[in-house]
Amino acid sequence: MTESFTTAAVVGAGTIGLSWTALFAAHGLTVRVSDPRPDLAEAVDTALAESAPQLAQQGLDVRDMAGRVHLAPDVAEAVRDADIVQENGPENVGFKRELFTTLVHEAPAHALLLSSSSAICATAFTDELEDAARILIGHPFNPPHLVPLVEVVPGERTGADSVARAVDFYRFVGRVPVVERKEIPGFVGNRLQNALSREAIYLVEQGVIGPDELDTVVVNSLGLRWATVGPFLGAHLGGGPGGYRHMAEHIGMSMQAMWDVLGHPEQGPEQRERLIQAVENSYGSRSYGELAQERDRKQLAVLSALDNASRNVEETRS
Numbered sequence: 580m581t582e583s584f585t586t587a588a589v590v591g592a593g594t595i596g597l598s599w600t601a602l603f604a605a606h607g608l609t610v611r612v613s614d615p616r617p618d619l620a621e622a623v624d625t626a627l628a629e630s631a632p633q634l635a636q637q638g639l640d641v642r643d644m645a646g647r648v649h650l651a652p653d654v655a656e657a658v659r660d661a662d663i664v665q666e667n668g669p670e671n672v673g674f675k676r677e678l679f680t681t682l683v684h685e686a687p688a689h690a691l692l693l694s695s696s697s698a699i700c701a702t703a704f705t706d707e708l709e710d711a712a713r714i715l716i717g718h719p720f721n722p723p724h725l726v727p728l729v730e731v732v733p734g735e736r737t738g739a740d741s742v743a744r745a746v747d748f749y750r751f752v753g754r755v756p757v758v759e760r761k762e763i764p765g766f767v768g769n770r771l772q773n774a775l776s777r778e779a780i781y782l783v784e785q786g787v788i789g790p791d792e793l794d795t796v797v798v799n800s801l802g803l804r805w806a807t808v809g810p811f812l813g814a815h816l817g818g819g820p821g822g823y824r825h826m827a828e829h830i831g832m833s834m835q836a837m838w839d840v841l842g843h844p845e846q847g848p849e850q851r852e853r854l855i856q857a858v859e860n861s862y863g864s865r866s867y868g869e870l871a872q873e874r875d876r877k878q879l880a881v882l883s884a885l886d887n888a889s890r891n892v893e894e895t896r897s
């Protein structure tokens with residue numbers, strides 16, 4: 580039987596924690612938020628106000644959402660009656676080790692302890708804990724209230740029941756959880772993202788293309804394709820009726836030769852500064868809020884179009 584979740588604690592309310600807060604509240608959970616930032620109340624209010632229409636567009640009832648969110652004076656108070664804790668503090672192994680030591684003591688025994696960590700594996704910050712059975716990674720993509728994927732990555736000592744409960748929880752809040760079988764720094768999503776980023780930085784560094792032009796290439800090709808089929812199904816279709824076998828044995832061989840010439844960007848302080856300036860030249864004239872809103876609007880449009888297309892496919896099949 581699927582467990583019912585009623586109370587969530589969000590520890591760390593920066594970019595990711597604020598987005599989780601809105602998503603959890605929109606799914607009817609009581610949310611207790613803890614963060615030492617002095618502007619916590621204002622940050623939470625702004626995040627809820629901005630995300631409410633986006634969550635409503637996803638079919639959620641957001642009318643009482645803000646009333647379900649409570650600010651906690653400290654971590655212990657935030658987690659005292661939590662069914663799940665979602666940690667979103669700084670990406671630092673020492674910080675996470677200390678925080679999870681506190682969480683294990685302060686959260687109820689049944690509470691799942693999930694970390695949004697982008698690259699640090701659970702085993703790296705739970706190695707000194709007596710009991711790590713209910714601690715694991717639930718890594719979202721920014722912003723988690725819009726982008727569906729959550730990478731569920733157990734540590735070496737995470738219990739199988741905790742993995743199953745994490746999957747249930749993320750489905751309950753409308754996400755698409757994928758369980759990964761082995762810990763690897765950066766998990767799957769960020770490794771893929773960084774493989775592409777490394778080459779993107781190299782191409783800009785070499786003067787082949789500017790940052791905004793490179794973004795145009797990705798948005799109008801790979802990005803569009805990858806919203807519908809992943810790299811393997813894309814290649815299977817790219818091989819025509821001969822499928823992935825044809826692709827691998829023919830075009831794939833010449834693509835493989837390219838692996839040897841892929842770039843290793845320098846990225847010392849000088850190169851890094853040049854790259855930062857190039858990106859700022861491309862986008863610096865527009866504010867963070869304006870760019871983020873445009874991204875979110877387009878993201879929602881893609882999600883809604885995909886939803887309609889999936890429904891049409893289902894109807895045609897049945």
Ligand SMILES: NC(=O)c1ccc[n+]([C@@H]2O[C@H](COP(=O)([O-])OP(=O)(O)OC[C@H]3O[C@@H](n4cnc5c(N)ncnc54)[C@H](O)[C@@H]3O)[C@@H](O)[C@H]2O)c1
Nearest residue numbers: 591592593594595614616667668669670695696697719721
């Ligand atoms: N930004 C992203 O795109 C992204 C995506 C997925 C996962 N993540 C991961 O999520 C986590 C948070 O990232 P972010 O981008 O939201 O960072 P952020 O810097 O925006 O927020 C971190 C927050 O943690 C708070 N904090 C510091 N000490 C704390 C404490 N003792 N208790 C509670 N809160 C405390 C800070 O005040 C800050 O508000 C990191 O592990 C990061 O790797 C980030």
